[in-house]
C-alpha cells in the first residue's frame with residue numbers, strides 16, 4: 001500500500017464521516033493531505049490526530065471561486081496534486097413536488113457542480129504532471145433511483161456520468177478517474193435513516209472506516225468503479241433488465257418503509 005507514500009491528496013468533506021475516515025486511512029499510508037470542508041475547527045481537530053503533513057483548506061464547494069482557490073492553494077503549497085477525492089456531499093429527502101426548489105439547487109451545487117468545478121481546475125494541473133487520479137464519491141443512488149431522494153439521486157447520477165465520460169476522454173493521459181458508489185454508511189448523513197424503525201430494517205450499513213479502506217484501495221489500484229454496501233451490485237443490472245419489476249420492488253420495500261411513504265399510507 002505504500003504507493004500512496006508522499007502522494008499529495010486533497011479530500012473534500014474531511015470534517016466528518018467518510019471523508020474524515022478516509023483522511024485517517026490515507027495518513028496511515030504516508031500521504032500528504034489537504035483537508036477541505038466548511039468547518040475549519042473540525043479540520044484542525046482532524047489534523048491534530050494525523051501523523052502526516054497536512055494543509056487545511058476551509059471552503060464551501062458551492063462557491064465556485066472558493067473551490068478553484070482551494071485547488072490553487074494546494075498546488076502552491078505542495079507543488080503538485082496527485083489525488084483529488086471529491087467526497088463533500090449533502091443529502092435531502094422529500095416528496096419532490098413539495099421540496100423547496102432552492103434545496104434541489106443546493107443539493108446539485110454541492111454534490112455535482114461543487115465536484116465538477118474542482119475537477120475543472122485540477123485537470124490541467126494533472127495533465128501537465130502526466131499523472132493524477134480523481135476519486136468521486138457518488139452513491140448507489142447514482143446508479144439506482146430511489147423514492148424521496150430524487151434531487152440527491154440526480155446529483156449522484158450526474159457525478160457518475162461525469163466520471164465515466166472523463167475517464168474515457170482522458171484515457172492513457174496518465175490521469176484517471178474512479179467513481180465510488182456506497183450503499184448506506186453509518187455517518188451523520190445517514191443517522192436519521194438508520195435510526196428510523198422502518199428503514200433501519202432494510203439497511204445493513206458499513207462503517208466509515210470500512211468505506212475509507214475501500215477508497216484507499218481504489219487510490220492504490222485506480223479501479224474505474226466501486227460499488228460497496230448493502231445494495232448488491234446485481235440489483236443495478238436487474239433494474240436495467242426488469243425496470244417495471246424494480247419499480248414495484250423499490251416502491252414496496254424502500255418506498256413503503258420510508259417515513260414519507262408511511263405517512264402517505266402508500267397503496
Ligand SMILES: NC(=O)c1ccc[n+]([C@@H]2O[C@H](COP(=O)([O-])OP(=O)(O)OC[C@H]3O[C@@H](n4cnc5c(N)ncnc54)[C@H](OP(=O)(O)O)[C@@H]3O)[C@@H](O)[C@H]2O)c1
Nearest residue numbers: 013015016017018037038039060061088089184185187189
Ligand atoms: N452515509 C451514507 O450512507 C452515504 C451513502 C452513499 C454515499 N454517501 C456519500 O458520501 C459522501 C460523504 O458523506 P458522509 O456520509 O460522510 O456524510 P457527512 O458525515 O454528513 O459528511 C459530509 C461532508 O461534506 C461536507 N460538506 C457538505 N457540504 C459542503 C459544502 N458546501 N462545502 C464543503 N464541504 C461540504 C461536510 O463538511 P462541512 O459541514 O464542515 O462543510 C462533511 O465533511 C457524500 O458525498 C455522500 O453523498 C454517503
